[in-house]
Amino acid sequence: MERKKDNPIVSLVSRTVSPFIMLFALYVIFHGHYSPGGGFQGGTMLAAAFILIRLSLGMEISQLQFKSRWATPLGSAGVLIYFGTGLVALLFGGNFLDYGFIPFSKVVAENRSIGILCIEIGVAIAVMAIIVSIYDDLLEGSSDD
Amino acid sequence: MIDFFLGYYGYWFAILLMCLGLYGAIMKKNLIKKLIGIAIFQTSIIIFFVASSSKWGATVPIFDEKIGVANTAKYINPLPHTLMLTAIVVGVATMGVAFALVISIFQKYKTLDESVLLKRMKKDNDI
Amino acid sequence: MISSNSAALTPLILLFMAISIPLVALKKKQIAFFMVMIATSISVIISFYNIFRVLKVGTIHYHFGGWIPPIGIEYVLDPLSSFICLVINVIALLVLIHSKKIVEMESKIKSVPYYALVLLMLCGFNGIILTGDLFNLYVFLEICSLSMYGLISVGEKQAPVSAFRYLIIGAVGSSFYLLGVGFLYMTTGSLNMIDVRSIVPHLYNEPTIIVAISLMVIGFGIKMAVFPFHGWLPDAYTYAPTTSSALIAPTGTKIGAYAMIRILFFVFGVNYISKTLHITDVLAWLSAIGIVYGSIMAISQKEMKRMLAYSSVSQIGYIGLGIGLCNPMGLIGAVLHVMNHAIMKACLFLVAGNYRVKLGHSNIFKLSDNIRKKMPWTTAAFTVGALSMVGIPPTVGFFSKWYLVLGTIKNSSWVFLAVLLISSLLNAIYFFRVLEKVYLKPIRSTNLEELNIPENNKRDEVSSSALIPVLILAIAIIVLGLLNTIIVKGIIDKMIPAGM
Numbered sequence: 041m042e043r044k045k046d047n048p049i050v051s052l053v054s055r056t057v058s059p060f061i062m063l064f065a066l067y068v069i070f071h072g073h074y075s076p077g078g079g080f081q082g083g084t085m086l087a088a089a090f091i092l093i094r095l096s097l098g099m100e101i102s103q104l105q106f107k108s109r110w111a112t113p114l115g116s117a118g119v120l121i122y123f124g125t126g127l128v129a130l131l132f133g134g135n136f137l138d139y140g141f142i143p144f145s146k147v148v149a150e151n152r153s154i155g156i157l158c159i160e161i162g163v164a165i166a167v168m169a170i171i172v173s174i175y176d177d178l179l180e181g182s183s184d185d
Numbered sequence: 186m187i188d189f190f191l192g193y194y195g196y197w198f199a200i201l202l203m204c205l206g207l208y209g210a211i212m213k214k215n216l217i218k219k220l221i222g223i224a225i226f227q228t229s230i231i232i233f234f235v236a237s238s239s240k241w242g243a244t245v246p247i248f249d250e251k252i253g254v255a256n257t258a259k260y261i262n263p264l265p266h267t268l269m270l271t272a273i274v275v276g277v278a279t280m281g282v283a284f285a286l287v288i289s290i291f292q293k294y295k296t297l298d299e300s301v302l303l304k305r306m307k308k309d310n311d312i
Numbered sequence: 313m314i315s316s317n318s319a320a321l322t323p324l325i326l327l328f329m330a331i332s333i334p335l336v337a338l339k340k341k342q343i344a345f346f347m348v349m350i351a352t353s354i355s356v357i358i359s360f361y362n363i364f365r366v367l368k369v370g371t372i373h374y375h376f377g378g379w380i381p382p383i384g385i386e387y388v389l390d391p392l393s394s395f396i397c398l399v400i401n402v403i404a405l406l407v408l409i410h411s412k413k414i415v416e417m418e419s420k421i422k423s424v425p426y427y428a429l430v431l432l433m434l435c436g437f438n439g440i441i442l443t444g445d446l447f448n449l450y451v452f453l454e455i456c457s458l459s460m461y462g463l464i465s466v467g468e469k470q471a472p473v474s475a476f477r478y479l480i481i482g483a484v485g486s487s488f489y490l491l492g493v494g495f496l497y498m499t500t501g502s503l504n505m506i507d508v509r510s511i512v513p514h515l516y517n518e519p520t521i522i523v524a525i526s527l528m529v530i531g532f533g534i535k536m537a538v539f540p541f542h543g544w545l546p547d548a549y550t551y552a553p554t555t556s557s558a559l560i561a562p563t564g565t566k567i568g569a570y571a572m573i574r575i576l577f578f579v580f581g582v583n584y585i586s587k588t589l590h591i592t593d594v595l596a597w598l599s600a601i602g603i604v605y606g607s608i609m610a611i612s613q614k615e616m617k618r619m620l621a622y623s624s625v626s627q628i629g630y631i632g633l634g635i636g637l638c639n640p641m642g643l644i645g646a647v648l649h650v651m652n653h654a655i656m657k658a659c660l661f662l663v664a665g666n667y668r669v670k671l672g673h674s675n676i677f678k679l680s681d682n683i684r685k686k687m688p689w690t691t692a693a694f695t696v697g698a699l700s701m702v703g704i705p706p707t708v709g710f711f712s713k714w715y716l717v718l719g720t721i722k723n724s725s726w727v728f729l730a731v732l733l734i735s736s737l738l739n740a741i742y743f744f745r746v747l748e749k750v751y752l753k754p755i756r757s758t759n760l761e762e763l764n765i766p767e768n769n770k771r772d773e774v775s776s777s778a779l780i781p782v783l784i785l786a787i788a789i790i791v792l793g794l795l796n797t798i799i800v801k802g803i804i805d806k807m808i809p810a811g812m
Contacts, residue, residue, distance in 0.1 A: 112334050119331045138378035174281045223483050237498050275454045282458050289472040306470050
């Protein structure tokens, strides 16, 4: 069954809803350590926002929002943010991933909170990039109809 | 005897899903159905872990002012939930790699059915 | 800072290089090989440093995140883990020096993602060896397994199908291990290996512990390819590209063996598993059947890589038998055989790779008669490797079999002794067949004048980057055989767990 080229309802609704999904995903990421949520959950929702545009508007138009060839480097960058937080903790005297040693403020508990937030952001970026990349690779050879 | 079946119904459900998943992974001939069987098997282990962490009469492990921090027996155990987050991610990654392999097989042999695949592989190897 | 963190540095550096390769090598692809060399060299240096530190200081614990176990995850450096970590890193370095030529030659392999996957797999191996936490072992097991599926699938002919089969079987195996961890956590309440070791003696009659042990043994049996679970191994090793087989064959199954030793002897206790549960007896019998089965199947193979793959099934049987005997000599034989088999198999698979580079195939019956003149060094290395697999002194292969034989005599299990001796004979059959074809047949030609033309017999050896690792491994086979008492008394004697 051929897809019709212009679907005004689908196109309008998905273009309107996608930024709100991204906003809610950011909420889920940032509230990870005292309510249900966290890096992986928020990252999946961010990926869902991008895949919604890819499904409803086609691959060419959605490259304007998120180019496919950014996916793998962005995934590596996310894991490097995670690794970098642990490395900062290592360089300032503690064990790997000991967030109490990050030199952000004098209160140790606040350092731990900042450390967890940084790694959650790293995880979210990595998960989003990789899930979008899996979707793109599965559809690599097929035509856009 | 009734208590043995009704008291542990979460675990019986997980075992049923495990058997279904393994049956699908072994006996089905289509490659995608095998992958769905593996996914069901991994999900059943997640359900098993989560069922093992629940307690009768306890609430979600988020700080509640009425209960407070001191009596931890009123909250369910959050550790298996966090372990299962990692297991879910591992499952997603396995499915990603598996689908990439299935696409590679399809591009080479143009079939996804195991009996046809074995015939074409044998013909290809004998050349 | 290096000395206080050295326990965790090996997997961390490999992970850092693995995830930087896609970023750094975006423009210039040649930089990927250079980064791989840096990462593996640093890991080898740190592994040497770790092993000398452990011999001087004793067992070292490293707490991640500053959290004290059993709340946090810890990495444990004791003689067993540091020894196997050293073996795996050194083999990986030598195989990766050889890989430059192969990856340039094969068109299907894209070098940047391939090297990233190689480093991820090595990070997974190091993580499994060093960790002291049961769930962390599952995470690293999955990391290395997923990388292995990817590395195998870029080969020739039916490589994607072999990788797919390995994926299905391997995913079931890892899930069985996870289920075992779940049962163990439900009864003991802890995930740290040392903590579980102190809790399990109070729980010896619970059925949950028996189920947990069975599931973990099945899970690692699948990864280790003991006899009934070995089905994925021949196809996976045959159709993978040369570097992948040379990397995975010496090291991949040894990780399963190491995890089996760790779980059976160090988490559950020697007396429980051998006298109460008799799991080690089952393991020993299955390994004995596997030894004979692997040798017989290897005799009937035509292609060299497939023959080496079935030979691997047989050699894993030796390690399983050493674990199953459950006495000090058996364990020494098993751990020494981990090192010896890694060196021998790496040498043999690299020789098969050299034949493929020059001749385009590695079919035994199609090897031309004058290959001993064309590739003398490679064939010499193959001879040393073959003699070692059969078990002729002073090569390393003899000494690990000697310890295993001493172990079977101490247990008075004469069937296992007979299996060991018969399998050496079977090994001799299929290896000497290749040597006969290469060395003992006179060079025949239909045209008598062709024999005297020098070009036909000129040396056509592979380039030095592909030849030097093979020669280093072949020399190591003889040198480490002569030095084996130093290795056994220096480090392996310290690995015997309490109660054996």
